[in-house]
Amino acid sequence: MPRAIAMPRAIAMPREVAGVVMPRSPCAVLAAGYAKRRQPDFLFNHCMRTFVFGALYAGKRGLIFDADEAFIAAALHDLGLLPEFASDDGSFEIDGANAAEKFGRSAGLSERRADVVWHSVEMHDGKWALTSRQGAEAMLVSAGAAADVDGPDDSVVDARQVAEAVDAFPRLQFKTRFTELLVDHCRRKPLSQRSTWLEGLCRRTAPSAWTETVEHEIASAPFAE
Numbered sequence: 710m711p712r713a714i715a716m717p718r719a720i721a722m723p724r725e726v727a728g729v730v731m732p733r734s735p736c737a738v739l740a741a742g743y744a745k746r747r748q749p750d751f752l753f754n755h756c757m758r759t760f761v762f763g764a765l766y767a768g769k770r771g772l773i774f775d776a777d778e779a780f781i782a783a784a785l786h787d788l789g790l791l792p793e794f795a796s797d798d799g800s801f802e803i804d805g806a807n808a809a810e811k812f813g814r815s816a817g818l819s820e821r822r823a824d825v826v827w828h829s830v831e832m833h834d835g836k837w838a839l840t841s842r843q844g845a846e847a848m849l850v851s852a853g854a855a856a857d858v859d860g861p862d863d864s865v866v867d868a869r870q871v872a873e874a875v876d877a878f879p880r881l882q883f884k885t886r887f888t889e890l891l892v893d894h895c896r897r898k899p900l901s902q903r904s905t906w907l908e909g910l911c912r913r914t915a916p917s918a919w920t921e922t923v924e925h926e927i928a929s930a931p932f933a934e
Contacts (some may be wrong), residue, residue, distance in 0.1 A: 720745050726877045727870035729764040732780045736816040743812060744784040751886045752787055754878035755857055759783045761874045762861055763853025767845060769865045774845035778822055782829035782850045785809040790894050800901045801894055806831035834906040
């Protein structure tokens, strides 16, 4: 088991939001406290709304998911955007997945369950054809995060449910502050986001870093032809 990390005290959380029961197991409570302590307020609230919207999506689609695994992954899915959790050259998805897996193991999850958390975080903004192969928890986090960033599908989440989620976890200038966080990440590690959701933003943010193209890599291969 990985070296234990410092566990926070429990924080006050609503028991239910928009008809979604918020997990209250010991590991879920610890995850909420850890996310609250480690993340800026707007990002923590985004992660909580991600779980709510994702759970509504899962319910609409008849998906059976492990609430603790899904909640931990949702609560920690953007840790990799924060310098504290960033590796030298890894994508924010992989850095966040590694941090979430480490937390899960320290909170008592088995290796298998922590692996579900890892994949749910790593695939949360990837191609849906791949994410959907990772199981209900990964689908929940992906659908929930997309709903909060791009806007929910009103056939899945109605206006009342959106209002209740935002009332429980206010957006706190999310559009501006989240964009600033993404830009900062791209400035620090522009080449970490090759073939990811953030590649376009990173190319625009740090264009001088993107010097090697596919044809350059092919030409540079150690073969005569």
